[in-house]
Amino acid sequence: MSLRLKILSGFLILTTMLFVAGGMSIYELASVGTSVQKLLDDNYKSINAAKMMIEALEREDSGVLLILSGKWEEGRSAVTAGDSLFQKGFDIARYNVTIPGEHNYVNAIEKKYKSYKNLWAGPIADTKNEDNLNWYFQEIRNAFHEVKSSVGELTALNDRAMYQTASMLKNKAHRAIMPGIIAILSAFVFTAVFNFFIHYYVVSPIIEITRGIRLFTAIRKPFDVKIETKDELFHLMSSVQELLAQSQNSRECQNEILAGDETKK
Amino acid sequence: MRPHIILRYIGVVLVFNAVFLTISAVISAVNRDSSFLPLFCSSVITLLFGAFPLIFVPPARQITNKEGFMIVMSSWLLSCLVGVIPYVLWGGEFSFANAWFESVSGFTTTGATILNDVEALPKGLLFWRASTHWIGGIGIVVFMLSVLPAMGSARMVLYRNEMSSLAMDNFRHSTAKTLQILLVVYVGLTVLETVLLTLCGMTLFDALTHSFATIATGGFSTKNLSVAAFDNLAAEIIIMIFMILSGIHFGLLFNAITESPLDLWKSSVVKYYLLSMGIGIAAVTVNIHGSVFPAWGAALRYASFQLLSVGTSTGFATADSAIWPPFAQMVMIFFILQCSCAGSTSGGIKADRVVIFWKSVIKRIKKIQHPSAVVAVKVNNEIVHDDVIEMSVLYIALYITIVFIASVLLTAMGVDSLSAFSGSAATMGNVGPGFGTVSSLGNFSRIPDPGKWILSANMLLGRVEIFGLILLLTARSWK
Numbered sequence: 001m002s003l004r005l006k007i008l009s010g011f012l013i014l015t016t017m018l019f020v021a022g023g024m025s026i027y028e029l030a031s032v033g034t035s036v037q038k039l040l041d042d043n044y045k046s047i048n049a050a051k052m053m054i055e056a057l058e059r060e061d062s063g064v065l066l067i068l069s070g071k072w073e074e075g076r077s078a079v080t081a082g083d084s085l086f087q088k089g090f091d092i093a094r095y096n097v098t099i100p101g102e103h104n105y106v107n108a109i110e111k112k113y114k115s116y117k118n119l120w121a122g123p124i125a126d127t128k129n130e131d132n133l134n135w136y137f138q139e140i141r142n143a144f145h146e147v148k149s150s151v152g153e154l155t156a157l158n159d160r161a162m163y164q165t166a167s168m169l170k171n172k173a174h175r176a177i178m179p180g181i182i183a184i185l186s187a188f189v190f191t192a193v194f195n196f197f198i199h200y201y202v203v204s205p206i207i208e209i210t211r212g213i214r215l216f217t218a219i220r221k222p223f224d225v226k227i228e229t230k231d232e233l234f235h236l237m238s239s240v241q242e243l244l245a246q247s248q249n250s251r252e253c254q255n256e257i258l259a260g261d262e263t264k265k
Numbered sequence: 266m267r268p269h270i271i272l273r274y275i276g277v278v279l280v281f282n283a284v285f286l287t288i289s290a291v292i293s294a295v296n297r298d299s300s301f302l303p304l305f306c307s308s309v310i311t312l313l314f315g316a317f318p319l320i321f322v323p324p325a326r327q328i329t330n331k332e333g334f335m336i337v338m339s340s341w342l343l344s345c346l347v348g349v350i351p352y353v354l355w356g357g358e359f360s361f362a363n364a365w366f367e368s369v370s371g372f373t374t375t376g377a378t379i380l381n382d383v384e385a386l387p388k389g390l391l392f393w394r395a396s397t398h399w400i401g402g403i404g405i406v407v408f409m410l411s412v413l414p415a416m417g418s419a420r421m422v423l424y425r426n427e428m429s430s431l432a433m434d435n436f437r438h439s440t441a442k443t444l445q446i447l448l449v450v451y452v453g454l455t456v457l458e459t460v461l462l463t464l465c466g467m468t469l470f471d472a473l474t475h476s477f478a479t480i481a482t483g484g485f486s487t488k489n490l491s492v493a494a495f496d497n498l499a500a501e502i503i504i505m506i507f508m509i510l511s512g513i514h515f516g517l518l519f520n521a522i523t524e525s526p527l528d529l530w531k532s533s534v535v536k537y538y539l540l541s542m543g544i545g546i547a548a549v550t551v552n553i554h555g556s557v558f559p560a561w562g563a564a565l566r567y568a569s570f571q572l573l574s575v576g577t578s579t580g581f582a583t584a585d586s587a588i589w590p591p592f593a594q595m596v597m598i599f600f601i602l603q604c605s606c607a608g609s610t611s612g613g614i615k616a617d618r619v620v621i622f623w624k625s626v627i628k629r630i631k632k633i634q635h636p637s638a639v640v641a642v643k644v645n646n647e648i649v650h651d652d653v654i655e656m657s658v659l660y661i662a663l664y665i666t667i668v669f670i671a672s673v674l675l676t677a678m679g680v681d682s683l684s685a686f687s688g689s690a691a692t693m694g695n696v697g698p699g700f701g702t703v704s705s706l707g708n709f710s711r712i713p714d715p716g717k718w719i720l721s722a723n724m725l726l727g728r729v730e731i732f733g734l735i736l737l738l739t740a741r742s743w744k
Contacts, residue, residue, distance in 0.1 A: 009320050013313045020309045024302050174356040197321045
């Protein structure tokens with residue numbers, strides 16, 4: 001193989017090595033970004049929606065208590081506002097099902113909320129339920145707790161998923177860093193090896209050829225340089241050898257002619 | 266010494282590693298698991314590193330002993346380093362110390378692991394882990410030279426360094442023939458075991474990875490519970506048979522296959538190896554019957570598997586021998602130290618040296634009785650020279666000293682004495698599991714990081730039979 005190709009291969013290898021390691025780092029970094037976005041989109045959104053639903057449930061509960069205590073106008077408005085907030089939160093959760101099995105939790109919330117809403121949706125004032133704390137504690141309060149615990153389960157599910165994603169993020173960050181470290185170390189070692197080869201197969205032969213020529217011109221020491229490879233330097237050495245041999249021959253011829261002339265004289 | 270020639274042959278070994286990394290990456294891609302990028306990246310880096318010296322350095326017709334030795338040693342160390350790359354790139358439980366331990370354990374066919382959850386590893390990485398056993402088992406260099414015939418007379422030198430000196434003494438074939446034998450026996454046994462395990466109901470992946478580990482006498486499993494996870498008696502019997510076979514001198518196995526199986530029995534070393542295993546199994550069976558297993562059948566089943574596993578330096582497990590009675594554990598510790606025959610892929614002191622040791626003890630007793638008598642130590646009806654006896658005894662003494670020093674260092678780090686001693690002996694013998702926290706169903710994750718480095722050094726020392734690594738460290742003073 002020619003010297004040019006060998007040197008080119010060295011640079012190409014170094015480039016490929018850095019390209020592959022860099023590419024992997026970029027990929028992993030990009031996936032860290034995606035994971036963060038996913039974490040926010042998938043889990044954080046659902047957790048926020050769950051918080052909204054719990055806030056709404058508490059408003060509704062306060063509203064029911066106000067109605068029971070006779071402040072039916074204030075109570076109704078609190079209950080209506082709570083219901084609207086709950087629907088908002090529920091819609092977010094319903095359209096953000098991203099974890100396996102999450103839809104079961106959403107369905108459970110929907111079912112339990114319907115039962116809860118049925119209890120207070122009808123008129124309370126001027127009925128037997130007005131001022132009836134027993135009815136509140138036996139039915140309303142229980143239904144309220146059931147919905148709340150279902151929402152709590154949804155929050156816990158998303159919390160767990162968030163924790164898992166965060167753990168994966170840590171691993172992904174590690175994976176993004178490691179190719180860089182390996183690329184740096186590999187490039188360092190490779191450069192040392194490359195430098196050694198350049199010195200051994202390029203610089204040393206040039207030094208040898210130069211020294212051979214100098215010795216030839218200075219003290220007429222025969223040019224005897226050995227080059228292991230069959231590349232440009234080998235051809236250079238052969239050419240120099242031929243040139244020096246020709247020079248030696250012509251010098252010998254000249255000497256013979258001179259010697260012949262002197263003999264004639 | 267010509268460093269460029271050494272680099273060229275190390276390059277060949279790295280390319281071979283890269284091939285297995287690529288296969289692992291393909292397996293990972295097929296299974297769409299998380300190890301594809303780490304394996305792919307590792308294979309590219311390894312391939313480029315390996316290919317570069319092949320481009321630059323022309324092949325050498327002759328290499329010197331010193332160069333051959335350096336090639337073998339550097340190949341071992343660099344292969345271990347290459348093995349680290351996919352682990353650290355993947356992450357998980359692999360810190361650098363853990364990845365180095367796992368890689369050295371793989372290439373030295375030890376089979377000790379730091380992983381608490383092996384099953385969490387993706388298939389691609391599990392395959393690479395098993396491949397490190399297979400590559401290391403026969404010796405990276407020997408295998409490479411069998412595959413690449415272009416190296417001509419260079420083969421002889423490398424081969425001599427790769428094999429145990431005792432194994433070399435036993436070989437009567439030419440080097441090329443011997444390499445052919447190793448290749449045929451090694452690959453043949455691997456294929457045969459894979460087929461038989463698949464027929465027993467294991468998946469092809471599990472069968473192949475367990476065959477890699479059995480033939481190399483490694484011990485890495487794809488399951489947390491090792492072979493116990495399969496609860497498959499037929500598979501256990503097959504693995505036991507192949508463990509025994511892998512512990513026998515490959516040249517003798519080749520002769521047994523091509524000529525007569527009875528030839529095996531003519532070897533006094535094999536006779537001792539099989540008899541000692543038989544006695545060990547009987548002793549452990551009797552000891553654990555009643556106290557651990559109420560039925561004789563179960564006692565025999567688990568005793569034979571566990572004892573053969575440590576006695577051949579494989580390290581698979583079907584039971585937790587850490588809860589067995591002390592006598593059974595002591596018998597197993599003896600086999601952890603001794604292991605199988607030279608010329609196989611097993612580690613330890615080796616049955617050959619133990620035979621020579623006992624015969625030289627008998628010789629000494631006879632000499633005391635009859636001072637003027639001429640008594641020779643004979644193995645297989647051939648006289649063993651005094652320098653071989655001296656080297657064997659010295660090796661045993663040095664081996665036990667190193668195990669002791671490593672144990673002391675581990676206890677200084679807070680490791681309990683049983684785990685420290687058995688762990689040290691098991692890594693030095695390339696067995697894998699010991700007792701205590703590092704038992705057959707445990708792992709080395711609780712060992713502190715400096716301890717993991719010590720045990721990794723143990724594994725390397727054991728694999729290159731101590732003197733190899735000492736010579737490498739003193740390479741400058743060679744004459």
